[in-house]
Amino acid sequence: MNVIILGAGEVGYHIAERLAREGNNVSVVDIDEDRLKRVADNMDVRTVLGEATHPSVLARAGAADAELLIAATVSDESNMLACQVAHSLFKVTTKMARIREPDYVQHGDKLFGRDDLPIDTIISPEREAASSILRRLQVISALDAQEFSSGRVHLLSIKITPKSLLAGISIRDISERLGSIAACVVAHEHNGTWRVPDGNSSLLAGDSVYLAVAKKQVEDLFYHLEAGVTTEYQGRRNVMIVGGGHIAYVVASELEKRDIHVKIIEHNTKRADWMARKLEHSVVICGDALDRVLLEEENIEGMDDYIALTNDDETNILGSLIAKKYNVPHIITLVNRTIYSRLVREIGLDIVVSPRLTTAASILRHVRKGKIYGMSSLGDGSLEVLEAEALKTSSIVNTPLRELNFPKQSVVAAIIRGEQVIIPNGYSVIAAGDHVLMVAMSESLTDVEGMFEVSLEFF
Amino acid sequence: MHYRGIVWILGILSLLYGSSMLIPAAIAVSSDSGEFLHFVFACALSLIIGAVAFFYFGERPDRLSHRDGFLIVALAWVVLSILGALPFLTTGICPSVFDALFESASGLTTTGATVLSGLDGMPHSILFWRSMQEWLGGMGIIVLAVAIMPLLGVGGMQLFRAETPGPVKDKLTARVTETAKVLWYIYLIMTLICATAFVAAGMNWFDAINHAMCTVAIGGFSTHDASIGYYGSPLIETITVVFMILAGINFTLHFAAMQNQFSFRNYWKDDEFRTYVKILAFLMLSVGVIVLGSGTGEWHQIIFNVVSIATTTGFAVSDYTQWPPGTGMLLFAAMFVGACAGSTGGGMKVVRVLLLFRQGLGEIHRMIHPHAIIYIKLGDQTVEPAIVQAIWGFFVLYIVCYLMVAILLGLAGVDMLTALSATAACLTNTGPGFGSVGPASNYADLPHAAKAILMFAMVLGRLEIYTFFVLLIPEFWRK
Numbered sequence: 001m002n003v004i005i006l007g008a009g010e011v012g013y014h015i016a017e018r019l020a021r022e023g024n025n026v027s028v029v030d031i032d033e034d035r036l037k038r039v040a041d042n043m044d045v046r047t048v049l050g051e052a053t054h055p056s057v058l059a060r061a062g063a064a065d066a067e068l069l070i071a072a073t074v075s076d077e078s079n080m081l082a083c084q085v086a087h088s089l090f091k092v093t094t095k096m097a098r099i100r101e102p103d104y105v106q107h108g109d110k111l112f113g114r115d116d117l118p119i120d121t122i123i124s125p126e127r128e129a130a131s132s133i134l135r136r137l138q139v140i141s142a143l144d145a146q147e148f149s150s151g152r153v154h155l156l157s158i159k160i161t162p163k164s165l166l167a168g169i170s171i172r173d174i175s176e177r178l179g180s181i182a183a184c185v186v187a188h189e190h191n192g193t194w195r196v197p198d199g200n201s202s203l204l205a206g207d208s209v210y211l212a213v214a215k216k217q218v219e220d221l222f223y224h225l226e227a228g229v230t231t232e233y234q235g236r237r238n239v240m241i242v243g244g245g246h247i248a249y250v251v252a253s254e255l256e257k258r259d260i261h262v263k264i265i266e267h268n269t270k271r272a273d274w275m276a277r278k279l280e281h282s283v284v285i286c287g288d289a290l291d292r293v294l295l296e297e298e299n300i301e302g303m304d305d306y307i308a309l310t311n312d313d314e315t316n317i318l319g320s321l322i323a324k325k326y327n328v329p330h331i332i333t334l335v336n337r338t339i340y341s342r343l344v345r346e347i348g349l350d351i352v353v354s355p356r357l358t359t360a361a362s363i364l365r366h367v368r369k370g371k372i373y374g375m376s377s378l379g380d381g382s383l384e385v386l387e388a389e390a391l392k393t394s395s396i397v398n399t400p401l402r403e404l405n406f407p408k409q410s411v412v413a414a415i416i417r418g419e420q421v422i423i424p425n426g427y428s429v430i431a432a433g434d435h436v437l438m439v440a441m442s443e444s445l446t447d448v449e450g451m452f453e454v455s456l457e458f459f
Numbered sequence: 460m461h462y463r464g465i466v467w468i469l470g471i472l473s474l475l476y477g478s479s480m481l482i483p484a485a486i487a488v489s490s491d492s493g494e495f496l497h498f499v500f501a502c503a504l505s506l507i508i509g510a511v512a513f514f515y516f517g518e519r520p521d522r523l524s525h526r527d528g529f530l531i532v533a534l535a536w537v538v539l540s541i542l543g544a545l546p547f548l549t550t551g552i553c554p555s556v557f558d559a560l561f562e563s564a565s566g567l568t569t570t571g572a573t574v575l576s577g578l579d580g581m582p583h584s585i586l587f588w589r590s591m592q593e594w595l596g597g598m599g600i601i602v603l604a605v606a607i608m609p610l611l612g613v614g615g616m617q618l619f620r621a622e623t624p625g626p627v628k629d630k631l632t633a634r635v636t637e638t639a640k641v642l643w644y645i646y647l648i649m650t651l652i653c654a655t656a657f658v659a660a661g662m663n664w665f666d667a668i669n670h671a672m673c674t675v676a677i678g679g680f681s682t683h684d685a686s687i688g689y690y691g692s693p694l695i696e697t698i699t700v701v702f703m704i705l706a707g708i709n710f711t712l713h714f715a716a717m718q719n720q721f722s723f724r725n726y727w728k729d730d731e732f733r734t735y736v737k738i739l740a741f742l743m744l745s746v747g748v749i750v751l752g753s754g755t756g757e758w759h760q761i762i763f764n765v766v767s768i769a770t771t772t773g774f775a776v777s778d779y780t781q782w783p784p785g786t787g788m789l790l791f792a793a794m795f796v797g798a799c800a801g802s803t804g805g806g807m808k809v810v811r812v813l814l815l816f817r818q819g820l821g822e823i824h825r826m827i828h829p830h831a832i833i834y835i836k837l838g839d840q841t842v843e844p845a846i847v848q849a850i851w852g853f854f855v856l857y858i859v860c861y862l863m864v865a866i867l868l869g870l871a872g873v874d875m876l877t878a879l880s881a882t883a884a885c886l887t888n889t890g891p892g893f894g895s896v897g898p899a900s901n902y903a904d905l906p907h908a909a910k911a912i913l914m915f916a917m918v919l920g921r922l923e924i925y926t927f928f929v930l931l932i933p934e935f936w937r938k
Contacts, residue, residue: 272832273832276831276832284832285830286831298828
């Protein structure tokens, strides 16, 4: 596929890297030479220097043959205009644009469309990050929680503690341990490496796993896993948010609606002032997030959750470590740089949100072709989730899973048949028309996609 | 200051006001009761004064300043009160100038305090004139509260600038006429519905129209000495209660609701409205428990009197001064809170009290979180600190005025309970108070000096203190 990416910032860079690795023809456009050089040095893509909205620049980037345009420059307006130009002059089939301003996003359904601003999909990193944080707050003891098939299937990440019900057992014995709860391990992290487990892998204390489970069994699962561990909140929940950026605003205003006490610490006086005006009940404090006196004054020990959302990775990491010292039960840390993402787990911060990664994942979700609907990444991004429809002619239907030859490092996480959710075992059968949720290593992704697409070739 | 422009506007007001006297004159003719000539005289005098001001001294103003606005508003109430007193004086219904002026000012400010007794036998034309004065006063107040005061920035009234769609200072006249038309329309419709409901409940047309005008204006004048209690009809009481509550709501809210099929949610979204309803409910409950417990009243009397006092209307169905003392204090406090801003009601207005209360809570909050940034919220809007300050200033002046007037009344020889309650009743534009000015008696027996002071208090309360006080500052008159 021919893809043009406008903007070689964090998001643009990451998407370009992923798409190039998967064998697409990618052109990256930016006005900054240094940034382009970094892109050109690290991946096999074409780079074009120039203003992203100019027709001549787009022409040089190969807009005439491009099937997909991803506008991810810093300016919303440039992104919109670029999509318009690509639409009117080059007839680019699919156009995606990053739109940050909530005012635009709010009127998205009317603003963007074939006859209006020709943008097929809006990407807003702050919103993505905020909703991923909110999901994690909802499922309290999960490290990560993702929803698929309109929320019917959850992929939950949990850490195996020494006392855990799952500690020390092999994957094939899990269903016995969980009794009536159908759950299947789709990803396993050991010593910092994520892989798709086979039946013989053992779960050790300190490992993390992703479990696929139907929505209605999520609570049962946690009840089962944590019998004896209290997760109930006494009275109203208290959340402390550090940093007053856009993500923090979205998270805080959502939490307000759920009747949760929110405290926000923001360093910048103007920004703190803005937050105090915009939010209804939250307490906005202007001060240094790493100031011990301030933190104690605001009773950090009493918090149920601590969320570090400043623009600065280091502040977030240090703040989270301080919160850990004060025994805050749940800590969410926003980390942008990939290099930190792994490090952070090693120093004991389990829940890490990376807006860049989430955004890239949501963009990639729209890039897939054929009958593939959803796309997301797990863990540190080395595992992919995809949801696809099993066609009548596909080789995977009507055969028990254990007899199928799946690509290496891939697993079926769930089968969705109408309203019904099946968490499969070896004897489950995929029927034509089912939606199949799969988890696979990035490397095997193309093969997995092939399983669903090959059938089309018969016609 | 554009004096000629101010005179021009006052001239128009006098002309309109004078013409309105033809209605009671016509009633006098039809009932053949002899006040006809007195009304015609008052009407003629008003028209002549108005015409002279309009054609001779006045000049159509191009543009009016802030300061002109203050002067016009204050003078309008004074001039019209004087003109409106003429029929009372010349017919001899009021024996002295003070009584006549008191009655007239009480009407125009929609206070409803009266010096007259024997209302049941009073000529219809006079009764109608009293009610109509209240009604016209109420009309003026709505425009004043919704359209003019926000522009003048009186005591936190800027709050409503956001709600009344897009007025710009320089376009004041155009905006006001536009807004005024809609508001008067609502006001008129409400009066007509109220009157029809009264007739349906068994009142005769004359009483129905009079009471409807006084209810919607949150005035409180009645055509009977026993007020609404005269009818002894729970249905009429209920209708009155409903319309008192409706008239106590911000008229911009009615306007907004009108555009949305009167959905209740539209009202409930409003912070001030919610507080208003909660205050009324709280008063009904607490007064109800005390009164029913002591066996001095019935539930329908409690609801009626509580709503009447809390909205600052001043109708009565029974003598609440006979209730246990605790209820007196509650009603007294309710008078001060008053109705919603932008309504015909008086008092300090619910929204101001609400914001002061929130400000107080905010200060406590600040003690717990010394580094927090705290703003006062109204609905989902942030109230600018400058507005909260203006409201504090208003509050302080209100209390100072209250004390000053009460002290002056004391000096004029009025006993303490009467002085304190009469001041409250007049400053908040309620009408009946406690002591010798309770609902069972009236203001007739107060000394003349006291009546003059209370007249001043009524206008002061009506003009939200600032509008009046600003005229007393030398700075105001400087070029």
